[in-house]
Amino acid sequence: MKTNNEKINYEIAKNRVVRLKKFYSNLIVFMVVLLLFYCIKFLKYELVDWSQIRVNLIFVIWGLILLIQAVKLFLFNSNWEGKKMNELTNKYNNP
Incomplete structure (x- = not known):
């Protein structure tokens, strides 16, 4: 059986993995959309002058x-x- 600290550590790790997954998926979507946007612009105008591209x-x-x-x-x-969660749980569990 898992102790409270193990459960807390597991939840923290699980939360961090979920946040990392969201961040990397958002980053990939951002790069793909940006690349598509500029590829379409390139195909439409056939020449990209990097000094004239407006973001x-x-x-x-x-x-x-x-x-x-x-x-x-x-x-x-x-x-x-x-660390703070462990400190507080220990404080309330052991008065």
Whole structure:
């Protein structure tokens, strides 16, 4: 039988894997849509002048959202959450 700490650690790990999966799938969709957008533009105008390409606002906003997700996911590690949860559960379980 699993202890409370093992269950908590499992849930934290499961949550992190779900968040990683969402982030990578969003990143892939972003890259595919961006690539398709510029490929269609290239096929339509047959020449791409990189100095004249304007970035659409939607891609900037989408990119910023992905950047924020990446910072939250990779820079702010969830170890402190697990430590704090263990500390609080131990505190309430052992008065």
